[in-house]
Amino acid sequence: MMNSSQATPSSPSSGVSRRRLVRAGLSAAPVLAALKSNSVLAGDHTCIRPSSFSSLAAAHMKVSQGRTLKTDYECKSHGYWKNHNQGLATGFKKTKFLDHFPENPGAAYTNKTLQDVLEQGGNRHNAALARHVVAAFLTATAFNNDSTRVLLTKSQCKAIWRGQGAWSPFAGANWTREQTLAYFDMIYGPAFL
Amino acid sequence: MTTVSAREHWRCPRPEIFSIHTWPDGAVVYDDATGSLHALNPLAGEALGILQSQPTHSVDDLAHALGLVEPDPEDLEALHSLLQQFESMGLVECAQG
Numbered sequence: 261m262m263n264s265s266q267a268t269p270s271s272p273s274s275g276v277s278r279r280r281l282v283r284a285g286l287s288a289a290p291v292l293a294a295l296k297s298n299s300v301l302a303g304d305h306t307c308i309r310p311s312s313f314s315s316l317a318a319a320h321m322k323v324s325q326g327r328t329l330k331t332d333y334e335c336k337s338h339g340y341w342k343n344h345n346q347g348l349a350t351g352f353k354k355t356k357f358l359d360h361f362p363e364n365p366g367a368a369y370t371n372k373t374l375q376d377v378l379e380q381g382g383n384r385h386n387a388a389l390a391r392h393v394v395a396a397f398l399t400a401t402a403f404n405n406d407s408t409r410v411l412l413t414k415s416q417c418k419a420i421w422r423g424q425g426a427w428s429p430f431a432g433a434n435w436t437r438e439q440t441l442a443y444f445d446m447i448y449g450p451a452f453l
Numbered sequence: 454m455t456t457v458s459a460r461e462h463w464r465c466p467r468p469e470i471f472s473i474h475t476w477p478d479g480a481v482v483y484d485d486a487t488g489s490l491h492a493l494n495p496l497a498g499e500a501l502g503i504l505q506s507q508p509t510h511s512v513d514d515l516a517h518a519l520g521l522v523e524p525d526p527e528d529l530e531a532l533h534s535l536l537q538q539f540e541s542m543g544l545v546e547c548a549q550g
Binding site: 275278279281282283284285286287288289290291292293294 | 479489490491492493494495496497499519520521522528531532534535538539542
């Protein structure tokens, strides 16, 4: 292996040959090939559907050559919805969580509004999942539940909460709560939990 | 006449994110930040390795580190072009002064 950076020419002839070597290297194209990363994970807020997440997870989050992936579905996080109301009817976030999502583990959600759920911390009684579900639900609501635009529809959000994270995101798939939370981690980033 | 400024100093801003492996006929650089791979000719790999291992270099410093005892203006110009190409690839950055 070449280690010429430490070679100090000790004679005129070695200096000349080193100069020739360096000039030859500089006259040639320095970059012989470049391979750009094909990872879809550019950071937090990568808005891909559950079906895409499943196939990417199987491929170690690499997109195969020639495959295009839609990553721009609307997917505003619970952090966003804590402080915004855009697209929502006035007072919508003050509606009761249980009016939309009847499951009430540990009676922890009695009298809680959607806003309360967005603001709660920790993970008692599946609070982390609840935050994500409310965020996805509000996004669906704000964009008229347009399945071509939103990450998850209202019915999908309800299905997720009904199963407490266990649900079927697409035909033939059954996700556990851990898989669902991993999906939300990828969408919103684990820092948001 | 060279256009290389002696005030330019080049450095690898995040040396820890690059892995460089060299062989007699070339070098491969892996950029951990982007997941990209670059195959370089031996001299380019050597130059990048010098920049990665030491703080900053003027073009003249780099020429000497590569073993050019008395670099010609043409040598400096060619090295400067190489550094500019590295800069466009996000591997190094240039500071004036």
